[in-house]
Amino acid sequence: MRVKKGAYKAPFFIFQVKKEEKMYKFIIYEKKDKIAKITLNQPPSNWLTIEMMKEINEAILDSKNDSNIQMLVFDHVGEKAFCDGVSVSDHTEDKVNEMLDVFHRMFKNLSELDITTVALVNGRALGGGCELMAFCDVVVASERSRIGQPEIAVGVFPPVAAAYFTKLIGPKKTYELLLTGKIISAKEAEAIGLVTCVLPAENFKEEVEKYLNEYLNKSKVVAMWTKRAIKASLNLDFLEALKVAELYYIYGLMSTCDAKEGISAFLEKRKPQWKNA
Numbered sequence: 001m002r003v004k005k006g007a008y009k010a011p012f013f014i015f016q017v018k019k020e021e022k023m024y025k026f027i028i029y030e031k032k033d034k035i036a037k038i039t040l041n042q043p044p045s046n047w048l049t050i051e052m053m054k055e056i057n058e059a060i061l062d063s064k065n066d067s068n069i070q071m072l073v074f075d076h077v078g079e080k081a082f083c084d085g086v087s088v089s090d091h092t093e094d095k096v097n098e099m100l101d102v103f104h105r106m107f108k109n110l111s112e113l114d115i116t117t118v119a120l121v122n123g124r125a126l127g128g129g130c131e132l133m134a135f136c137d138v139v140v141a142s143e144r145s146r147i148g149q150p151e152i153a154v155g156v157f158p159p160v161a162a163a164y165f166t167k168l169i170g171p172k173k174t175y176e177l178l179l180t181g182k183i184i185s186a187k188e189a190e191a192i193g194l195v196t197c198v199l200p201a202e203n204f205k206e207e208v209e210k211y212l213n214e215y216l217n218k219s220k221v222v223a224m225w226t227k228r229a230i231k232a233s234l235n236l237d238f239l240e241a242l243k244v245a246e247l248y249y250i251y252g253l254m255s256t257c258d259a260k261e262g263i264s265a266f267l268e269k270r271k272p273q274w275k276n277a
Contacts, residue, residue, distance in 0.1 A: 026052035028077070029059040034070035034216055036063035043078025047087040048128050050095065053102045060109040070220040070276075071212070074119045074136060082119070082145070085127025091156065100159070103128060107135055107160055111231075114224040116215055121145045121195075122204050126183070131160040134168060134194050137227065138215070140208055141186040142201040147194060148183035167234055169193045219258035220276040228252070 028039040040046040119136040165174040189195040199207040233241035265272035
């Protein structure tokens with residue numbers, strides 16, 4: 001596939017695939033240093049087929065079981081779309097049960113990750129692609145990106161968005177997006193809480209690397225306990241969530257080397273040396 005000069009193409013981190021790592025047909029899965037990266041590799045639309053989602057689930061579990069990994073990144077090949085959604089051909093009556101099972105398993109697997117998850121969007125993120133993007137902890141989008149849940153136009157609704165978006169963006173915007181199927185800009189998605197950060201399209205690669213470094217230069221184990229506390233709050237009222245956060249803080253976080261190191265480094269006016277333990 002030819003890519004215009006200056007256009008986005010993934011992957012843009014320099015990865016070396018180890019010989020023992022499995023090669024996939026529909027995705028590119030790579031690991032380097034503290035990052036595992038799943039790149040959707042069926043341009044121009046990067047439709048989520050049943051077979052692609054099976055590969056994604058396998059890669060998610062691999063990143064979960066690798067103690068060296070601090071961040072899981074979702075990226076895409078091609079300049080048009082992060083992902084235009086789940087393949088319409090897999091919505092037919094003979095495939096819909098398997099499709100929903102493997103699709104929803106992605107979100108179950110992602111929900112069980114302690115590492116930070118990131119979606120990099122430089123193009124369209126629609127339907128199941130929008131759901132996958134939004135379910136990540138951090139969403140970095142370029143100014144040219146377009147985002148939405150257009151399922152209602154073809155007579156269906158997005159189950160993950162229906163179950164999760166009210167927690168993320170509130171009921172009013174969830175009703176609007178799911179009942180109209182409207183497509184919004186990256187800036188509007190950022191304003192309502194679907195996107196974390198919007199960066200210029202022309203320098204997307206460089207700006208993303210700088211932005212993600214703000215996450216990667218922190219302690220993995222401290223980030224892990226922080227994410228656990230945040231996730232616990234999603235389904236609890238404030239006082240219950242505060243109690244859980246307190247328990248995580250005292251019996252989880254404060255038992256780590258890095259919590260002690262961070263406090264000592266601050267008091268001694270030096271840069272902390274994280275052990276990720």
